[in-house]
Amino acid sequence: MTTTHGPTTHGPTTHGPTTQGPTGTAAGSRTGYHVADQAAVVTSSPARRALAALRVTFGLTFLWAFLDKLLALGFSTGAGPDGAVDRFGPAAWVNGGSPTEGFLTFGAAGPFKGFYNSIGGAAWADWLFMLGLLGIGVALTLGIGIRVAAAAGTVLYVLMWTVALPPDTNPVLDVHILGAISMVVLGLTLAGDTWGLGRVWARLPLVRQHPVLR
Numbered sequence: 001m002t003t004t005h006g007p008t009t010h011g012p013t014t015h016g017p018t019t020q021g022p023t024g025t026a027a028g029s030r031t032g033y034h035v036a037d038q039a040a041v042v043t044s045s046p047a048r049r050a051l052a053a054l055r056v057t058f059g060l061t062f063l064w065a066f067l068d069k070l071l072a073l074g075f076s077t078g079a080g081p082d083g084a085v086d087r088f089g090p091a092a093w094v095n096g097g098s099p100t101e102g103f104l105t106f107g108a109a110g111p112f113k114g115f116y117n118s119i120g121g122a123a124w125a126d127w128l129f130m131l132g133l134l135g136i137g138v139a140l141t142l143g144i145g146i147r148v149a150a151a152a153g154t155v156l157y158v159l160m161w162t163v164a165l166p167p168d169t170n171p172v173l174d175v176h177i178l179g180a181i182s183m184v185v186l187g188l189t190l191a192g193d194t195w196g197l198g199r200v201w202a203r204l205p206l207v208r209q210h211p212v213l214r
Contacts, residue, residue, distance in 0.1 A: 038193035052143075052195035055186050058153070058179070059140030066133035069099035093130065100125045103163065110165030132156050140186070143196015147214050150187025154180045190214065 042048045065076075072078030072092035074085035077099070091097040104120030119125045132152060139149035161167075161176035168174075185191075192198030198214075207213045 038190040038198070041189050048189075048191075048194040051186065051189055051191040054182065055140050055143065055146075055191040056195065058182065058186070059137050059142075062133050062137030062153070063141060064137075066130060066137055069093055069097075069130065069133070072097065093126065098126050100129050108163050110162075112162050112165070116163050140192075143192025143194075143198040144201040145213055146190060146192040146198060147187050147212055150183045153183035154187075157183065 038048060042051065067073060068075050069077045070093045072087055072089050072095070074087045077097070078086045078089050078091045080086065089095065093099050098121040100119070101121030104116040104125070108116040108120070136149045136153045136156065139145045140153070157176045157180035161174065161180070166172065190198060192201065201207055202214055
């Protein structure tokens with residue numbers, strides 16, 4: 001019996017041209033499962049710039065929170081309930097103040113209130129919180145280590161969300177959840193490549209060996 005073979009049809013994507021990303025890397029090329037360039041994930045240039053602006057804004061927000069708690073600049077830390085501001089006063093971390101005591105001791109509510117009350121003002125909690133603010137802020141602002149910064153930022157936002165449950169303005173959602181989702185988006189889209197040092201960072205030998213640092 002004779003078997004008849006019909007013509008093989010090739011779709012337009014089978015033999016189409018390879019699109020080159022801004023760094024000369026083929027869009028869609030991967031090292032393992034890690035995308036090599038942001039253009040392979042976000043093909044729209046305006047979208048990449050919007051993500052970069054979002055990244056820098058979040059980075060500066062983290063850095064400002066760090067500086068305010070470090071030095072008591074009066075926008076949150078150092079501002080009294082009567083409206084009086086004591087900049088660089090005893091509330092500053094450098095002057096012995098605790099960046100976690102006020103929020104975790106007096107702001108906690110809900111099912112985890114007892115836990116957060118117990119760690120508010122602890123030295124290890126202060127150090128972890130401040131190092132987190134600084135590290136995430138620097139990484140996001142410069143566009144380096146976006147995956148690690150995004151993961152750490154997501155964890156920090158979720159933990160802060162659990163301090164006071166339910167939120168005041170919504171049964172479930174608040175700015176901390178929005179912040180956590182934004183961190184995930186920035187990490188998945190390699191947002192440090194645009195208006196940042198992400199591409200330079202990606203070429204470092206350590207980062208090439210451990211793409212999670214990308």
